[in-house]
Amino acid sequence: MPTASDELIARLRARFPQHILAAHAYRGQPTVTIRREGLLEVATALRDDPATAFDVLMDLCGADYAWFGMSQASAPTLRTPSPLPYFMSPAPSAERWERGVPHDAQHRFEVVYHFYSTAHRRRLRLKVPVSFAEPSVPSLAGLWAAANWYEREVWDMFGVVFEGHPNLKRILMYESFQGHPLRKDYPINKRQPIIGPVN
Template sequence: MPLGPAITDVAQLKSHPALARILAWKPAAVEAARYDRDELTLSIERSFIRDVCALLRDQAKCPFNFLSDLTCVDWYPSEPRFEVIYQLLSIPNRERVRLKVRLNGSSPVVESVTSVWPAANFFEREVFDLFGIRFSGHPYLRRIQMPEDWEGHPLRKDYPVEGYR
């Protein structure tokens, strides 16, 4: 299976159930779409992420009822620096979609999706712990992997692999 070129044209991709539903609700919420290696990635405007997640979970035709994963990528030193990644899975339809929210480095805050999927609880705590991203509305946003009194966020790219000595 040689790699085909990625499709980035929203008009070509709008047959996908997730994208179609969001476009029907609020076209401004989708910043970009990309179909690459059989996976669809949608960049969502930061302020809409919780609503988009609730929308995709509750749609009747293809409900994305399962949050597979939530993580983050640090694109230091470019801006916007952080990308929070949501991997959604529709168990009845066997369909996946990836949502992405871009956050700038100075004060990375995004709305928590724990009210949509309680599964996000530990995932968001881990991203908070290792990347320093704040999730507003999270019920218990404390460090999960590192000790409570740890300084810094180890998975950021400006944090040395061997740690500070």
């Protein structure tokens, strides 16, 4: 039986076949990955179409997939394999998650939008993969007022440029800060103090 999420995804697939890269409803949360060229068109339609009516941009964040599945801790066990006790082995699950795009430099970053519809009381996650060489997506600040600060934050933390943003500058870090701290290649304790020693 198709759920409401499946129905929503099917509707979007039918309407924007040229923009959608992938879609899934992992753990019951409908998610659609789209090309960045189609972002403005899809977002406008999501907001204005009464069948979807996503009037709240709940969250907008970035993600850096540079080291996805490659961290040292991702290795299944220590070098001397010590099997997990039976009660700790993962529960089998039929549900599989796929990102939908390869984890390469072409799709290194992702801008993730969480929409909420007050009319239908449902959510949708929209993801836009962004390349390392040209990290930019169109700004949604003209559609939702909330996008303004969230986009500034994503620029600050990931260095993703939002084209058409009215005031794209750092928001959490200071202007003299070099680099974008939430990128995976920014070391966690690389400090850039304004005053005082680097320690």
